[in-house]
Amino acid sequence: NLLKKPRSPAFYEEIEELLIATDVGPAQASLLVRELKTWEEQQNDPKKDPLVFIEERIASFFPLDPPLWEEKPHISPVTVLFVGVNGVGKTTTVGKMAHYFKARGKSVVLGAADTFRAAAVQQLILWGERLDVPVIRQKEGADPGAVAFDTVKAALARKIDVALIDTAGRLQTKHNLMAELHKIHGLVKRELPDIPFETLIVLDSTLGQNAMSQLEHFQKALPLTGMILTKLDGTSRGGIAVSLARKYRLPVRFVGVGEGNDDLLPFDPVLYARALVR
Amino acid sequence: SLTERFDRIFRKITGRGLVGEAQVDETLREMRVALLEADVNIDVVKTFVANIRGRLIGAEIGVGLTGGQTVLKEVFQEVVHILGDQRASLQLSPKPPTLIMMMGLQGSGKTTTAAKLAFHFRQANRRVLLVASDFVRLAAIEQLEVLGNQVGVPVLTPKEGVQRPQDMYQDVRRRWIEGMHEIVIIDTSGRLAIDQEMMEELKNLRDLYKPKEALLVLDAMTGQEAVNVASEFDRQIGVDGVIFTKLDGDARGGAILSIRSVLGKPIKFVGTGEKIDRLEPFYPDRIASRIIG
């Protein structure tokens, strides 16, 4: 029982290193341990296990406000744009989210706005076939903004509940690609100002401290409304989300736990924090 | 910058010709944070700091250098040393074909890198064959076909009814004999090192093909788990070399130091972009400055 353990510098160092090992980052780990020490000093007889304190602290950083697709009355179509760096799981997540909405009786349309990468459109088309969901696309090299716009227009015309738009992976330091994202968002926002519009950044749980740079640059390019953490079925625990939630105050909407349609779970900050610390 | 932070520590104790213990410990604390921020694994950082500490205490401050610069120079040289003082290249088989097998976590860049390697060897006038054996990811086969087309290299895709990568072996072998291919690059599905079934499949493929080079493809932005994942692939399959991808971003690449430090496997190439010509040799000194920041 950690409550009974003597409080030596080594004790706190151990907690710090446990956090660092999950990609929480040295600054955040050190901050959390300082907060733990302060709290313990203020307690005459600490009733709480220090790890529980850390868990609760971590869980508290994640905003709990509901996403636009859960708002009542539901204005259609709710549009969700998926962005992120290369290979993190955007396309797969779009597929899983389509399945998620269909399972809840919502109609879905997908937008294949990655007009650049080899077989990117085909990948999303196959997801659409697998789930019996329409996919809006144009020829290779087409303007992604135009595809995004077409997708929302199609959703409006066909009275579809949700429009999910997939974009090409891009490293955050590529100015022209970030500008393209800014344009895609701006076009949809300008032409269709009244539709509920979310932009989710997809993050790979295996990611290290580069996550901070990703959020910084993506947030500058377009307003992010939430995060998705993928590949949590691996050994990485996505500790980077702690600093991201704390700094950017963005909710994590879902976590990816595999490659199949059902491998998408709503984010639970308590379970997430517990998995980080244990 | 790290030099400025180190210099500030040394300015507190002036007029010394030798690097003192207190200064060393303080600079090593800064070094530790910098390496962790760069995603170097915590255990690797601890070993690194312990090893370099002895070397630094009592070290003479270099001519024309500040105390901080002396420490930084020592750290830099040690990182370069770990990363590998000479560039590793892909080993060709004495008797063709040279079989290269790509492996790694989901999304790390295997398929794109397979195409880049094909392009690299085609530029060197080698007869190359690409093998598409990812049966899991949607449109994976098509992705390699499109890339193969861009590179001008034939891509062998699964025959009708073939459902497992192992069942392609006979076909691949027949094809490389008929085509007299010197280099055969086999692309595989992304997989978790803890996925027993998928690691079993990879073992089967390794036993069938007996590749000259089983290459682990890792994303340069991978965090603390990089070395654990790599160790598991090495333990179960055997890693002949590593390729780090997406180095055209601003990821510090600490995973590179972790893997060199723990596994000691050669880094054969680095990926520096999405286009097929964006495969570069691994330069230890460039990566060292990037990691140290």
Ligand SMILES: Nc1nc2c(ncn2[C@@H]2O[C@H](COP(=O)(O)OP(=O)(O)OP(=O)(O)O)[C@@H](O)[C@H]2O)c(=O)[nH]1
């Ligand atoms: N194990 C696991 N694999 C995942 C998960 N999410 C995605 N993947 C896999 O990660 C790989 C990359 O997924 P994609 O959806 O193509 O990633 P992307 O972000 O769209 O990639 P780009 O469009 O090339 O930038 C695929 O092999 C997916 O099956 C997850 O939650 N768990």
Ligand SMILES: Nc1nc2c(ncn2[C@@H]2O[C@H](COP(=O)(O)OP(=O)(O)OP(=O)(O)O)[C@@H](O)[C@H]2O)c(=O)[nH]1
């Ligand atoms: N910027 C950049 N992108 C890269 C690099 N290497 C690969 N990519 C991109 O990373 C994404 C994933 O690449 P893939 O080749 O599909 O990765 P993979 O390992 O085959 O993925 P799975 O087969 O799903 O496991 C794609 O968007 C690639 O274009 C690189 O060096 N730099």
Ligand SMILES: [Mg+2]
């Ligand atoms: Mg994609």
Ligand SMILES: [Mg+2]
């Ligand atoms: Mg692939």
